[in-house]
Amino acid sequence: MTEVILRQAVVNLGHAGDIVEVSNGYARNYLLPRGVAYLATDGNKKRIAQEKARLEAAEQARIDAAQVIAGQIEAISLTFSARVGDEGKLFGSVTSADIAAQLAAQGIQVEKRHINLPEPIKSLGMFKVEVRLHADVRPEIKVWVIKA
Numbered sequence: 001m002t003e004v005i006l007r008q009a010v011v012n013l014g015h016a017g018d019i020v021e022v023s024n025g026y027a028r029n030y031l032l033p034r035g036v037a038y039l040a041t042d043g044n045k046k047r048i049a050q051e052k053a054r055l056e057a058a059e060q061a062r063i064d065a066a067q068v069i070a071g072q073i074e075a076i077s078l079t080f081s082a083r084v085g086d087e088g089k090l091f092g093s094v095t096s097a098d099i100a101a102q103l104a105a106q107g108i109q110v111e112k113r114h115i116n117l118p119e120p121i122k123s124l125g126m127f128k129v130e131v132r133l134h135a136d137v138r139p140e141i142k143v144w145v146i147k148a
Helices: 024-031 042-075 096-105
Strands: 002-006 019-022 037-039 077-082 089-094 121-123 125-131 140-147
Touching (some): 019 024, 024 037, 042 140, 077 089, 121 140
Antiparallel strands (some): 002 019
């Protein structure tokens, strides 16, 4: 196990500035190369104590910005019209890329990887889709799929 200091919030792990213990492979192959964390040496622990207030202020600013976008997302619903075959099955599907494109058309920039759609929508109806803007901010957007 390796002790690391998180530079930003990681889902199911911790918030920026937290000292957490993770497996060696996770630290070596994911957290450290991507700059999400750094090793928790004695020098880094002293430095993080000094930077903790700055990190908390920056994290709070990110949360506030994410909450503003979350308010915009929850206020709208997206409608997709699609060709439908027998039994209400779509000929195509509605993917996270489609949802991100329609959000961008309405002035809300969200990356498609932040849209939590486990599998494409392939039937008619109303679906609630989670958008991961931040580890603590996850609004749901209503997606309507109607017959063209």
